[in-house]
Amino acid sequence: MITVDRVSKDYRTRTGPKRVLDNVSFTLVQGERLGVLGRNGAGKSTLIRLVSGAERPTSGRITRGMSVSWPLAFGGAFQSQLTGVDNVRFISRLYGQDPDHNLAFVEEFSELGQYLREPVMNYSSGMRARLAFAISMIIEFDCFLIDEIAAVGDARFHERCNYELFDKRGDRAMMIISHDPGYLRDHCNRWALLDAGQLTPFDDFEAAHDHFLAQMRVGETVRAAAQPFSRRMAAIDSLRRVAHEDEHFMALVRQADAARDQHDWAAAEAGYAAALSLHPYERSYWVQLGHVTREQGRRVRAEIAYRTACAFGEPVRLLAPFIAAVEHPDSAGPPTAAATPDGGETRRQPPGYPDLAVLSAFAGGTERLSDDAALSLLRRPGAIEDVLARMLEDEGMQAPEITLPDSIAIVPGDAPFRREWLEDLARLAGARQEGLEAALSLGDAPLAALRRAGGLEGWALPASHAMEAARA
Amino acid sequence: MASASQPSLIASLKVQRRVLAALLVRELLTRYGRHNIGFLWLFVEPMIFTLGVTALWTATKSVHGSDLPIVAFALTGYSSVLLWRNMPGRCIGALMGNLALMYHRNIRALDIYAARIIIEFAGATISFFTLSLVFILGGWISPPEDFLTVAAAWLLTAWFGAALAITLGALSHEYELVDKLWHPASYLLFPLSGAAFLVSALPPLGREIVLYIPVVHGVEMVRDGYFGTKVEAIYDPGYLITCSLVLTVVALIATRWVEKRLTPQ
Numbered sequence: 001m002i003t004v005d006r007v008s009k010d011y012r013t014r015t016g017p018k019r020v021l022d023n024v025s026f027t028l029v030q031g032e033r034l035g036v037l038g039r040n041g042a043g044k045s046t047l048i049r050l051v052s053g054a055e056r057p058t059s060g061r062i063t064r065g066m067s068v069s070w071p072l073a074f075g076g077a078f079q080s081q082l083t084g085v086d087n088v089r090f091i092s093r094l095y096g097q098d099p100d101h102n103l104a105f106v107e108e109f110s111e112l113g114q115y116l117r118e119p120v121m122n123y124s125s126g127m128r129a130r131l132a133f134a135i136s137m138i139i140e141f142d143c144f145l146i147d148e149i150a151a152v153g154d155a156r157f158h159e160r161c162n163y164e165l166f167d168k169r170g171d172r173a174m175m176i177i178s179h180d181p182g183y184l185r186d187h188c189n190r191w192a193l194l195d196a197g198q199l200t201p202f203d204d205f206e207a208a209h210d211h212f213l214a215q216m217r218v219g220e221t222v223r224a225a226a227q228p229f230s231r232r233m234a235a236i237d238s239l240r241r242v243a244h245e246d247e248h249f250m251a252l253v254r255q256a257d258a259a260r261d262q263h264d265w266a267a268a269e270a271g272y273a274a275a276l277s278l279h280p281y282e283r284s285y286w287v288q289l290g291h292v293t294r295e296q297g298r299r300v301r302a303e304i305a306y307r308t309a310c311a312f313g314e315p316v317r318l319l320a321p322f323i324a325a326v327e328h329p330d331s332a333g334p335p336t337a338a339a340t341p342d343g344g345e346t347r348r349q350p351p352g353y354p355d356l357a358v359l360s361a362f363a364g365g366t367e368r369l370s371d372d373a374a375l376s377l378l379r380r381p382g383a384i385e386d387v388l389a390r391m392l393e394d395e396g397m398q399a400p401e402i403t404l405p406d407s408i409a410i411v412p413g414d415a416p417f418r419r420e421w422l423e424d425l426a427r428l429a430g431a432r433q434e435g436l437e438a439a440l441s442l443g444d445a446p447l448a449a450l451r452r453a454g455g456l457e458g459w460a461l462p463a464s465h466a467m468e469a470a471r472a
Numbered sequence: 473m474a475s476a477s478q479p480s481l482i483a484s485l486k487v488q489r490r491v492l493a494a495l496l497v498r499e500l501l502t503r504y505g506r507h508n509i510g511f512l513w514l515f516v517e518p519m520i521f522t523l524g525v526t527a528l529w530t531a532t533k534s535v536h537g538s539d540l541p542i543v544a545f546a547l548t549g550y551s552s553v554l555l556w557r558n559m560p561g562r563c564i565g566a567l568m569g570n571l572a573l574m575y576h577r578n579i580r581a582l583d584i585y586a587a588r589i590i591i592e593f594a595g596a597t598i599s600f601f602t603l604s605l606v607f608i609l610g611g612w613i614s615p616p617e618d619f620l621t622v623a624a625a626w627l628l629t630a631w632f633g634a635a636l637a638i639t640l641g642a643l644s645h646e647y648e649l650v651d652k653l654w655h656p657a658s659y660l661l662f663p664l665s666g667a668a669f670l671v672s673a674l675p676p677l678g679r680e681i682v683l684y685i686p687v688v689h690g691v692e693m694v695r696d697g698y699f700g701t702k703v704e705a706i707y708d709p710g711y712l713i714t715c716s717l718v719l720t721v722v723a724l725i726a727t728r729w730v731e732k733r734l735t736p737q
Binding site for chain 2: 011012049052053054055056068070071078079081082086089090093094095096
């Protein structure tokens with residue numbers, strides 16, 4: 001049994017000591033697999049290092065009544081000038097085992113071949129991971145400490161890792177930390193949530209997961225990149241990275257992926273839609289949203305999602321069959337070609353649903369674009385600037401007294417509204433966001449405010465508006 | 473299965489031996505690799521140093537204040553310097569490069585220092601021994617008059633070097649200034665360390681001052697054992713032992729203190 005008794009850990013920082021773990025207590029017995037959830041920086045790795053004995057707690061006691069592994073993280077603990085063989089020999093000597101026997105196992109398991117006799121610094125990161133995992137499996141422990149194992153290697157290697165760890169060694173105690181809740185659900189039988197230095201135990205995964213998600217929601221949202229990209233594909237690329245760094249976004253899509261795998265299409269749709277309303281330009285999830293709405297027979301929404309994905313740069317070649325299937329389920333009539341970006345200026349690129357939602361909120365004060373209106377705009381050829389020009393013409397002229405909505409629907413369906421849509425508008429029009437907000441708060445009409453903030457430079461818009469803007 | 477908590481003393485010693493053996497091999501491989509003469513560099517390198525200094529001093533006919541042959545003087549003096557001076561050099565910053573090792577519970581900061589100190593000690597000792605043998609057989613110097621005194625002096629100097637190395641190594645993990653200051657300090661200490669002079673050749677005030685430096689006693693003692701009747705060696709083994717003892721306590725406290733602040737990476 002491992003007993004962690006009222007353990008606290010402080011780290012010194014330039015601004016004084018920072019408490020990472022505060023009075024944490026738990027026990028772990030043979031056969032228990034404890035999964036610890038927590039956001040980045042919650043202290044998960046610190047906790048696992050303390051349990052392993054690699055680091056000392058500031059106060060409290062940790063008693064190890066069984067043998068405990070070092071934290072199995074990938075790629076660490078190597079001397080990179082040494083060869084793989086030397087590293088295997090070192091660990092074998094350290095733990096008093098027969099180096100040659102272990103070498104045979106590592107050779108077989110890691111499939112590194114001749115590379116095993118090369119210095120580790122010449123390895124790719126995948127090769128390092130394979131060597132590290134093989135080395136971790138040569139010493140038998142009663143308790144394995146596992147740090148983010150999920151992120152590793154190709155599927156085949158991952159499968160073998162899972163077999164070695166959770167099947168062959170399924171009777172051992174384990175402590176696993178991860179920010180992938182699905183991984184912990186599948187491999188653990190007890191869970192705990194680490195937040196603000198406190199560890200809260202749960203016997204039920206769903207309860208732990210709900211708390212985890214709730215915590216994500218109250219957390220800070222990751223701000224999108226503020227660079228004034230003139231080319232949309234560069235902007236989309238950086239916005240996708242921002243999305244991947246947002247733990248709330250990643251938690252939502254993982255939840256949706258899990259629902260999709262269980263064919264719970266409605267839950268999956270809700271998850272993807274909620275995720276996309278946080279980061280509307282992570283285009284691969286528009287594809288997923290299309291798939292799960294198509295499964296529910298909502299063809300209009302599915303088509304909107306697929307066409308949006310194409311407009312943001314997903315390969316049309318792969319999506320065209322799906323678009324054709326939802327556009328003409330009885331295969332009558334020619335399919336409408338999906339518009340694709342060409343890497344040029346943003347105003348000349350085809351719009352996706354979020355762009356249409358933003359533009360119609362801007363031009364007409366609309367909170368929610370109807371599905372049919374959106375689809376007909378998506379099917380019609382034309383770039384973003386043409387869409388805005390048409391919207392302004394259709395409105396007659398933008399009424400100066402128009403009020404911009406606080407938040408708008410940026411994903412079709414019941415997803416939460418998006419408050420940050422002015423940020424999207426500024427990015428779309430090439431304007432400075434602070435400038436736009438300042439001009440709006442001074443009481444400028446939206447179009448004038450956008451131009452004052454440097455937006456709509458070079459856009460082909462109806463002449464009357466250009467004149468009006470010049471007057472303002 | 474790896475050992476559980478509260479192991480017996482015997483089991484702990486076994487683990488300790490295993491850890492040191494594994495670290496020694498790893499250290500030798502990392503430092504010298506398998507190319508050309510491999511780990512023979514361990515003592516070939518200090519031998520080249522000593523031979524070079526011997527040749528230099530012979531060529532320039534250095535004044536050292538005695539009628540000892542210059543070869544004998546350089547061999548005893550420079551070998552002693554290598555013994556105590558290289559240990560801190562290898563221990564400063566040793567933890568930084570080995571933080572990944574700390575993931576293995578059985579490896580402690582002291583083990584990393586110990587492995588490096590053993591290697592330095594072995595290199596300097598083999599070099600000193602081999603060169604002595606060559607010079608004696610070649611007829612340049614005569615065999616040590618009192619082998620046991622030489623051995624005792626050698627071990628005492630090594631002890632002082634080891635305690636100094638661990639203290640500076642542990643402090644250097646928290647204060648990078650230690651690393652910066654050690655380099656000039658080790659060069660400045662070289663001429664003061666007794667390698668290049670005999671204490672008896674100094675004026676009284678000079679004697680009093682240099683005898684505050686512990687390693688001077690070590691070098692003088694080595695020369696006493698080697699040349700005994702031919703020189704007037706001035707030293708106090710008690711002073712060297714006291715200094716080493718105090719420094720050892722400081723080293724152990726510093727190591728414990730720094731271990732609490734270690735974060736494996």
